[in-house]
Amino acid sequence: MAGVQAAVTERPRVAAPRRFPWVQVLIVPTLLFLLVFFAVPYLNMVRMSFLLKPAEGPYLPQFTLANYARALFDPFNWKILRNTFWYSILTTVITLVLGYPIAYHLTQATPKRKRWLLVLIISPLLVSVVVRGFAWLILLGRVGLVNQFMQWAAGTELILIGTPEGIVVGLVHVFIPFMALSIAGSLQNISPDVVQAARSLGAGPWQRFWRVIWPLSLPGVLAGSVLVFVLAVSSYVIPIMLGASNVLVMPMLIVQTLLDTFNWPLGSALSMIFFGLTATILAVYLKLMGRSMRWTAP
């Protein structure tokens, strides 16, 4: 260590004098904002999840694991957790299946068509989720278009409002743009030469897709599916509107615990468990995907 320091001091000083890094100061407001409105409340929730809930009042400053015990040993909570993850995975898979062709079409389109397609894909985002949820209520309701058609065509009712399927329909609709745009970003990066090289080597359309285009689009599939899964898991408005209080998902349960039953410590504990499991699922998914994307490592 001493030797290193000696070597450093012996070197003639030719470097320009260090300036104060003003540019880096620009990030301070953002960091402050995140600290005050994100980190502190979150840490407070972590703390609260370990505090005692008295019969009266929000909490007592006394350490306990009771909230976690109560949350984890209630099979009802596990059912809600399982359902929430299941609907979200379903939503993610369906948006992937529906979003991929949209993305592919987008990258193949001429620049002029591409602009229009982009407008079409993004325009739903300009309408509030509440409005779109309401639109689905009208479409899927007992006297809605879908049901009228089903009664005319098959003579049966198709009840979607108040069912998990109805929620998934709404979620897929809301999240498709995120998936399609993520995948399009990846597809756009595939050099046409690479696909042509595959053709020259005898690869037909299916082989070109499964051996070349699909694996090269995996980064976009990964980004899109993580985004949609996270958004779906935490969605609140669509499940509450299309679930018609028949179907419960985790964010609704947490809000109910916090606001309706006024149990902040239990609500916090549920939040922590929910967060932990979501993070675990994502970690496993990233690990699995990472194996097929070894080539992206530098």
Place this chain on the structure above:
Amino acid sequence: MSSITLHGLTKRFGLVTAVNQLDLEIREGELITLLGPSGCGKTTTLRMIGGFEIPDEGEIYFGERSVTALPPERRNIGIVFQSYALFPHMTVWHNVAFGLQMRREPPPGIRQRVAAILDKVQLSGLGGRFPNQLSGGQQQRVALARALVTNPAVLLLDEPLANLDAKLREEMRFYIRQLQRDFGITTVYVTHDQSEAMVLADRIAVMRDGVLEQVGRAEEIYGRPNNAWVAEFIGLSNFIPGTVARRIDSRVVVQTKAGEFTCTGNIDGSVFVCVRPEALHFDDNRPNRLTGVVRERVFLGNLFDYRVESSNGIRLRVQADPSRAFSPGTSVQLSFDPADAWVIRAEQV
């Protein structure tokens, strides 16, 4: 491996005719370069041979077989792009094996052939690497191995050396030439670099505005360009305007402002006398002589590059070995051989 015949090949993009009524016969095992400035239609021609562009008119044959209507995947071609276009998500081994897998070769055969070709391009130890872990030259060799391992009927190379640095590019020319000879594969090589074309090609096809200007061996194209454009494009050339005074066998005597010169050729009327800069010598040992004054001199390492103005105001480029140096302002005597000068029609400039 097979010969390639292009017959009346035409390709239009909107109002632009990229390739116009092109006829070309490429012999079996021959390496031909399509040489021309950018936008001359050489890459479009290559892409039509590969099947990536559909010609508006004309036919393409590999040997006796018409491939005009076949998609690339059914033509049995090997292609190397300027970008190499390696599959970034596959290892070197899988890149090379891809074409064999598409042909449903049995795995033991694939392993053996991939190993053999990786050995051939000196990449034996690197089968497990991904393309982004290779140098440009190594990627280039993977691309060549991938294109050759399937024993294609023809090999198509689209400016394959353009992304390499100058020194490596130089080496790779000879390497590709050797590889092509070893495989004996009919090869079409697109380039805009005339020295690359000269080193590599059995024959050079010079293209301009979608039309073949001249096809021939490098010596023919350099020594006897069809017209002034080809002469300008391949190397440097001096053009001395004049009129043919009389014809003697295969020679013509041309009257110019700088004097009477005997040249190769058999045309009459208004002509240009073409002389390469290195064919002009600072002495009076040769039949065609003229005098002038050195205006400029540039040292190029292996030679001096002079601008000489003749007594009648004609500017000439002269390249001579650096053993004797003439300073600007010096009066000099120049001479050249009738065999080193040829005449082309004047209207073609």
